[in-house]
Amino acid sequence: MPAVSKGDGMRGLAVFISDIRNCKSKEAEIKRINKELANIRSKFKGDKALDGYSKKKYVCKLLFIFLLGHDIDFGHMEAVNLLSSNKYTEKQIGYLFISVLVNSNSELIRLINNAIKNDLSSRNPTFMCLALHCIANVGSREMAEAFASEIPRILVAGDTMDSVKQSAALCLLRLYKTSPDLVLMGEWTSRVVHLLNDQHMGVVTAAISLITCLSQKNPDEFKTCVSLAVSRLSRIVSSASTDLQDYTYYFVPAPWLSCKLLRLLQCYPPPEDGAVKGRLVECLETILNKAQEPPKSKKVQHSNAKNAILFEAISLIIHYDSEPNLLVRACNQLGQFLQHRETNLRYLALESMCTLASSEFSHEAVKTHIETVINALKTERDVSVRQRAADLLYAMCDRSNAKQIVAEMLSYLETADYSIREEMVLKVAILAEKYAVDYSWYVDTILNLIRIAGDYVSEEVWYRVIQIVINRDDVQGYAAKTVFEALQAPACHENMVKVGGYILGEFGNLIAGDPRSSPLVQFNLLHSKFHLCSVPTRALLLSAYIKFINLFPETKATIQEVLRCDSQIRNSDVELQQRAVEYLKLSSIASTDVLATVLEEMPPFPERESSILAKLKKKKGPGAVSVTELEDSKREGGELNGGSDRGPDTAAMAASNASTPSPSADLLGIRSAAPVGAAPTSAGSLLVDVFSEAGPAAPSAAVNDDGFLRDLEQPTETSDSLLVEGSGDSDSAPPSEDPAPPLSEADELLNKFVCKNNGVLFENQLLQIGIKSEYRQNLGRMYLFYGNKTSVQFASFTTTVSCPGELQSHIFFCALMFHHVC
Amino acid sequence: MMRFLLLFSRQGKLRLQKWFTPMSEREKKKIIRDMTTMVLARQPRSCNFLHWKDLKIIYKRYASLFFCLAIENQENELIALEVIHRYVELLDKYFGNVCELDIIFNFEKAYFILDEFLMGGEIQETSKQMVNRSIEASDMLQEDDSSEWFEVELFG
Numbered sequence: 015m016p017a018v019s020k021g022d023g024m025r026g027l028a029v030f031i032s033d034i035r036n037c038k039s040k041e042a043e044i045k046r047i048n049k050e051l052a053n054i055r056s057k058f059k060g061d062k063a064l065d066g067y068s069k070k071k072y073v074c075k076l077l078f079i080f081l082l083g084h085d086i087d088f089g090h091m092e093a094v095n096l097l098s099s100n101k102y103t104e105k106q107i108g109y110l111f112i113s114v115l116v117n118s119n120s121e122l123i124r125l126i127n128n129a130i131k132n133d134l135s136s137r138n139p140t141f142m143c144l145a146l147h148c149i150a151n152v153g154s155r156e157m158a159e160a161f162a163s164e165i166p167r168i169l170v171a172g173d174t175m176d177s178v179k180q181s182a183a184l185c186l187l188r189l190y191k192t193s194p195d196l197v198l199m200g201e202w203t204s205r206v207v208h209l210l211n212d213q214h215m216g217v218v219t220a221a222i223s224l225i226t227c228l229s230q231k232n233p234d235e236f237k238t239c240v241s242l243a244v245s246r247l248s249r250i251v252s253s254a255s256t257d258l259q260d261y262t263y264y265f266v267p268a269p270w271l272s273c274k275l276l277r278l279l280q281c282y283p284p285p286e287d288g289a290v291k292g293r294l295v296e297c298l299e300t301i302l303n304k305a306q307e308p309p310k311s312k313k314v315q316h317s318n319a320k321n322a323i324l325f326e327a328i329s330l331i332i333h334y335d336s337e338p339n340l341l342v343r344a345c346n347q348l349g350q351f352l353q354h355r356e357t358n359l360r361y362l363a364l365e366s367m368c369t370l371a372s373s374e375f376s377h378e379a380v381k382t383h384i385e386t387v388i389n390a391l392k393t394e395r396d397v398s399v400r401q402r403a404a405d406l407l408y409a410m411c412d413r414s415n416a417k418q419i420v421a422e423m424l425s426y427l428e429t430a431d432y433s434i435r436e437e438m439v440l441k442v443a444i445l446a447e448k449y450a451v452d453y454s455w456y457v458d459t460i461l462n463l464i465r466i467a468g469d470y471v472s473e474e475v476w477y478r479v480i481q482i483v484i485n486r487d488d489v490q491g492y493a494a495k496t497v498f499e500a501l502q503a504p505a506c507h508e509n510m511v512k513v514g515g516y517i518l519g520e521f522g523n524l525i526a527g528d529p530r531s532s533p534l535v536q537f538n539l540l541h542s543k544f545h546l547c548s549v550p551t552r553a554l555l556l557s558a559y560i561k562f563i564n565l566f567p568e569t570k571a572t573i574q575e576v577l578r579c580d581s582q583i584r585n586s587d588v589e590l591q592q593r594a595v596e597y598l599k600l601s602s603i604a605s606t607d608v609l610a611t612v613l614e615e616m617p618p619f620p621e622r623e624s625s626i627l628a629k630l631k632k633k634k635g636p637g638a639v640s641v642t643e644l645e646d647s648k649r650e651g652g653e654l655n656g657g658s659d660r661g662p663d664t665a666a667m668a669a670s671n672a673s674t675p676s677p678s679a680d681l682l683g684i685r686s687a688a689p690v691g692a693a694p695t696s697a698g699s700l701l702v703d704v705f706s707e708a709g710p711a712a713p714s715a716a717v718n719d720d721g722f723l724r725d726l727e728q729p730t731e732t733s734d735s736l737l738v739e740g741s742g743d744s745d746s747a748p749p750s751e752d753p754a755p756p757l758s759e760a761d762e763l764l765n766k767f768v769c770k771n772n773g774v775l776f777e778n779q780l781l782q783i784g785i786k787s788e789y790r791q792n793l794g795r796m797y798l799f800y801g802n803k804t805s806v807q808f809a810s811f812t813t814t815v816s817c818p819g820e821l822q823s824h825i826f827f828c829a830l831m832f833h834h835v836c
Numbered sequence: 837m838m839r840f841l842l843l844f845s846r847q848g849k850l851r852l853q854k855w856f857t858p859m860s861e862r863e864k865k866k867i868i869r870d871m872t873t874m875v876l877a878r879q880p881r882s883c884n885f886l887h888w889k890d891l892k893i894i895y896k897r898y899a900s901l902f903f904c905l906a907i908e909n910q911e912n913e914l915i916a917l918e919v920i921h922r923y924v925e926l927l928d929k930y931f932g933n934v935c936e937l938d939i940i941f942n943f944e945k946a947y948f949i950l951d952e953f954l955m956g957g958e959i960q961e962t963s964k965q966m967v968n969r970s971i972e973a974s975d976m977l978q979e980d981d982s983s984e985w986f987e988v989e990l991f992g
Contacts, residue, residue, distance in 0.1 A: 028941055035940070074944055081853065081943065083865075102977040110947055116858070140974065150956040153858065177970065180960050188956035191837075192858075216961045223837075223958040260963040263918070270962045273915050315921055322914035357883040362913060396882040 024071045031078065047079055058092055069096055070104045073111050080115060090117050097129035102140060105133075109144050113151035120156075127160045134164065139175040142168075146181040150188040158193035165189070166197075170205040180220035183209070187224040199228060203235050210242040215261045215271060218246070222274045229281045240282050241290045247275040248297045265310040269319035276326040284334045295337065301327045302343050314356075321359065328366055338375040345370055345379040352386045357396055364390065364402035371409035380410050388422050397431055404434075408441045416449030420459055427466050435470040439463055440630045443475045447624065453482065453489040454496075461500050461510070468507025474625045476513050483517060485618045491524040493517050498531050501539050511543045512551050519558030520616055523565045533566035537573065549587050556582075556590065560597040564613040567606075574601055780804055837957035838916070839891060839906040840867065841950070843939065846900055848872040851939050852946055856957035871904050885913050896920050900936050919959065926953060929968055948974070 030050060037043040054072045057064060064072075069092055076089040089111070096108030112126055126148075133145035146165070149157050168174055169182040190197040199206065206228070209221035222243075229236040250258070250268050261268045285291045305324050309317060328344045331337065348370065351363035364387070371380045387410070390403040404426060411419045423442050430438055442463055450456035460479040464471050483493045497514040500506060518536050525531040537559070544555055559577065563570050576582065582594035604612065766773060767785070775798070776783040782801040787794060802808055815829045843852040850868060859867075874886060875895045886893040888906070894916040895904045903920045907913070926949050927934040931942070939946045952967050954960060961967050 031941055078943065081850075083850075102974060106948065106974070107944065110944060140977065147951050147955060151951075153956070177961075177966075181955060184955040184958050184960055187958065191956075216963060216966060219962055220955075220958070220960055260965045263922075263962070268962070269918065270915060270959055273912050277910075277912075315918060318914045318918050318921075322912050322918065325914060326912050357881065358885065358914070358917075361883040361885055395879070398886060399883060 024074060026071050027074050027078070030075055034082070044084075047082075047084060050075060051079065055088065058088070064092075066096070066099050066101055066104045070107045074107050077107075077111050077114060086115060090115065090119070090122055094122055094125045094129065097126065098132070105141065105144055109148045113148055116152055116154070123154075123156050127157065130157070130161070134161070134168070139178050142178050143181045146178070146185040150181070150185040153188045153192045155193055158189045158196045162186075162189050162193065162196040163198075166199070166202040166206070170202055170209075176214045176217050179209075179212075179214075179217050183217070183220040183224045187227055190224075190227060194231065199232075199235070204238070207236060207239045207242065210239060210246060215258070215268060219271050219274065222271070222278055226274065226278045226281060229278065233281065237282065239278065240285050241287065243275045243278050244285065244290050244294045244297070247272060247279075248293050250275075251297050251300050263319050264313055264316040266316060266319040266323070269323055272323045273326045276323070276330050280330050280333045284336055295340070298327050298331060298340055299343075302340070302347060305347055317356075318358075321362075325362055325366060329369075332366070332369050332373060335373050335375065341370070341373060341376040342379050345376045349383050349386070352383060352390070357399060360390065360394075361396070361399050361402055364399065364406050368402070368406050368409045371406065377410070377412070381412070381415065384410065384415055384418070388418075391422060391426050400426075401431075401434055404430075404438060404441075408445065411445050411449065413449055413451075416445060417455065420445050420449075424459070424462055424466060427463075435467050436472065437630070437633060439467050439470045439475060440472070440626055440633070443478065443626050444624070444630065447478065447482070447626075453486055454492040457483065457489060457493045457496055461496060461513070464507055464509045464513065465500065465503075468509045471507075471509050472629065474629050476509055478624065478626055479513060480516055481619045484520065484616050490517075490521045494521040494525045495531070498525060498536065498539070501543070506543070508547055508551055511540075511547055512554055515540055515551070515555045515558040519561035522562065526566065533562065533569050534572065537562055537569055541576065549590060553589050553593055556593045556597060560601065561613050563597075563601045564609050570601060574598060577601075837908055837911070838919075838954065839908065839957065841906075841954075842868065842871055842904045843901050844868075844872055844875075844904070845936060846876070846902070848876060851901065851936065852943065852950075854947070854950055854954075856954075871906075875902055875904055884917055892916075894920065898924055901939070919954075922962070922964070923950065923953060925964060926967055926971075929964070930971060 033046055034043055037046055054075060057068070057072060073089055073093050073096060076086050080086045093108045093111035093115075096104045096111075099105055099108070117123075130145045130148060133141040136142065149161055149165075165182050165186045169179055169186060174182070186197065206221065207225060210218060210225065212218050212221070225236060225239050229239065250272055253267050258267045261271070263269050279294070285294060301324060304320070309320070324347070328348065331340045331344045335341070345367070348363045348367050351359045352367075354360055354363070367380055367383070367387075370376045384407075387403050387406050391400055391407065394400045394403065404423060407419050407423060420442055423438060423445075427435065427438050427442070443460065446456050446459040457479065460475065464476065483490055494517055497510075497517045500510055501514045518540065522531075522533065522536050526533050526536070529535075540555055540558060544552060547555070556577075559573050563573050577594050577598040583591060583598065585591045585594065600609065600612070764775070767775075771788065772786045773784065774782060775785040780803055782803055784799040784801065785796060786799070787796040789795075798813070800811070800813070813829075813831065815827065817825055817827060838856050840856060841852070841854040842850065844850045850872075853864070853868070855864065870888070871893070874888065874893070878886075878895075884894055884896055886895070890909055891906045892909060892911065892913055893904060893906050894913055895902055896917060897903075903924070905916055905920055907916050924934070927939070927946065930945070930949060931938040949967075949971055952961065952970050961970075
């Protein structure tokens, strides 16, 4: 057992810990712990009041037991008692206990807050620090409510000790993070910013964390900190290593403070003031220069600290994205790190370069390192470094190197870690589509993807390749041929069968001329895989078979034979059985014309945003895949992948920027959702919804003659029926103040009722009116459904029905209104 | 900001746990399990950084103890590595050639030293001298039981 070190040792505790360590089994340990817990419990409940030292010892033991992983449900009261002791060590243990075992008992919270308040106003710096620590460690809402107003005062008061100021700054930061509404900076703002100029470096270090967080939420209020930060930074960077004394870390002046200052500057755009900006640029150049100098110490701590500042400076340069000179220098520096001995530096360089790759100024410079990155992908032993290399390749990909990069990523995929395969597949698919000039290359790439990593090829990927093949005439023949060859492999992935089945079904005729891929050969090839596939794939294959019957009448007999067999028409799966039966019948009774019409070639798909990109975004979380990917860059012909989120401006610009010069961009262009012509179909669904909410008087009843007449003459039993008088004007205008203009399709909507009974009668942004009608001889029934398209309830909604002019003499009508909430 | 700091042995026994954000006990146990498995599985000579969920994990091995620090995504990894190193230096200064046993038997001191150095997930004081001085000062307070507060000199 080690000798007890400074301060009082609590021998009992040391003995207890030894006992636990000497326990041979888990059961023995639990037994020993329970014994101790019983002992402590009895001591706490005992008649004799415990002295401070014993209380402290037992509370400490309880803490130890808790940290071992056992639950503790008592001792809080005793710990709180310790807080009011005047002895520092007892207070300390008390605070430690309640920070670790946070309790939500309101009585205890009140007592704790009281003790903290006492310590805060004690004017004893040690006690004040203890109290502030506790608030920062626990940071609960109750504490925020109690102390949030007092701490700023302590922070900026002139007579506060430096150490207390540090604690106060970080404590305030913690409270701000958990309860921002309770921390009102208001009058303290300028004094807090002024802390940046404090003489004590520790105070500056603590204050800057606070200011950085506040600036992110209220940039305007704190923007005066920028010039102060720049001057502080330049003083540090230009200081000799002996100037800052104890704040120099292994010959690097104030590395933590420098990093924090650089981080603070990243919350703001480049300074507008020329002098400030000049100083800052000078600073950054000095930092970059220092990286080239020989190191002052061989220790890894020195290089870590130095490089930490360097990487943070590079982040700032990337964030500003406005000094081409600095960007290129940064890129070169990172390029050097790519081949550094130390794995950490290679990792960080790859990561930083990813963000550099999306800047227009440095994109070209990044591309020059492609060979190094590919080499890293192949040879790095650390899987996380390989992954960063793959990310960087994705980011630096553009028209000039797409083929090379996709090839490298495909070969990496063959041996990649399973956890990252899905993401890699999505990325390869996106790159292949985005940079395909020659679509046969695209088809090859996707089919390769399926071959290599079929399990991880999600639906979006193979849907996409089919959409593209359908939409592009020039690649259909190639696709058919390639898919045919791929299917001939002895073990081919089910996704390949799906793609193959679909493509051969649509375009098998393009390769049917060659005897090696004659219709019967194609069919046999597909059918040979049939029994190995899951139900959805088989369903797809059945559809392909009927398409074959249409394309190749000579195969009709063979295919019908297959469809006719029991395993199809009596298949236990409903979908397969239905398809088999229906296709069989269709092939027998339909004339060739009808068959040809039914099985006509699939029309081109409408252009829309790639769902693959959406899936990648969802996978990596928001902000990871930038919208700028879809935007054409300002440089001619280039498109940049995977840049970090550059802020609202670029995102908005990207969203509005729909077209690019490259032929591939259409498919990835951002278009709005389905065109307006789809309105009638959505109306149909609205109609259905409203129907389903309708009361029992819905027209599903009373279809026969008698009932029909009966309902029309008498109001039904359902409640809320009102007889509405026809009066005044016609249309049920929307009840809001400003009737929104109806869509231009309104006339179109009206005209169709010449030959249709059901449909949308009227639609605008607020209201949709659907109509369903039935007529029999001289009787007609119309149902009008009013759909509320807004999210608020209509108030005072009334409808009127009127019969204008001479129609009044011809038509007798009565109107009923059924009421339900929409 | 830092989210948590864990110290564990090569057998996965936890020696110190500091959480900088509130978390339920269940979450903490899960994180401890995840961290120990992930870090102990790493090959030697790999880099010291890992991605885990939306955090970066910085880890380093000192003798028989693994120090595992989780930072938010925008933080600087290399400086976090030096945070770990600085903490080890402080422990070393206090205990004199610190080893795992020191931390086991004086766990409360390890927490106190950590509290002088980090607070609310941020660095409080980067001067080694200042931190050492305040630790020593509190030790001196321990030895004197007279319970009146000391003069201001302690805090320069």
